């Protein structure tokens with residue numbers, strides 16, 4: 001009887017292991033699996049210049065160039081899947097895509113659900129207002145209405161800090177909300193805000209322009225996201241990325257898009 005009981009217990013334990021491994025464990029591809037597949041499938045929200053945006057049908061930008069170079073070194077091709085930003089991270093953690101490429105900020109809460117490469121750049125949130133706005137600083141923004149993109153760190157930060165938040169799946173709609181006067185400010189990652197505002201302001205009279213406030217909020221270390229299970233892949237990409245930072249490849253890519261580059265302080 002005792003023997004039977006311990007056998008049943010052992011069988012149950014095996015079942016629990018198998019179940020937890022397949023259901024909640026490792027969704028990410030290993031380095032070998034990606035090499036064998038011959039491609040790296042990356043999820044991206046191409047509404048984030050200069051990191052990723054559409055030129056006609058084509059996704060272009062700093063992160064596209066970085067990841068293309070990384071894939072070259074891995075000996076695989078880069079395949080991009082386009083979607084709204086709020087689908088990128090859930091898709092990666094579910095193992096639908098191998099990688100997330102979307103100016104993704106590494107945060108402690110995201111790290112509980114996925115892996116990140118080492119950050120290759122540190123951005124910040126910026127406040128965008130209409131010319132002539134009474135809001136001239138972060139302090140002036142207190143209690144005001146802001147627009148953000150859904151699922152971003154801007155949404156998280158603004159919701160947690162007492163602002164009235166309107167969230168939009170597309171960045172351009174967050175910008176339109178400000179232009180229409182539905183919100184007092186638009187909160188967005190700084191380089192992207194600068195790029196989008198520059199494009200918008202072209203040919204506009206001074207009083208019709210958008211303005212970026214120089215006082216930035218938060219610190220946003222950018223990295224590429226992977227599902228748990230991709231540890232070997234992430235380790236290899238970290239090596240490649242480190243070499244690309246050290247030999248000036250990443251700085252050259254930033255320069256190609258008219259941006260200065262500063263590497264993040266090494267850990």
Ligand code: ARG
Nearest residue numbers: 045048102103104105152153
């Ligand atoms: N850095 C911010 C975040 O990780 C915003 C990213 C938005 N990316 C995009 N491609 N629209 O939440």
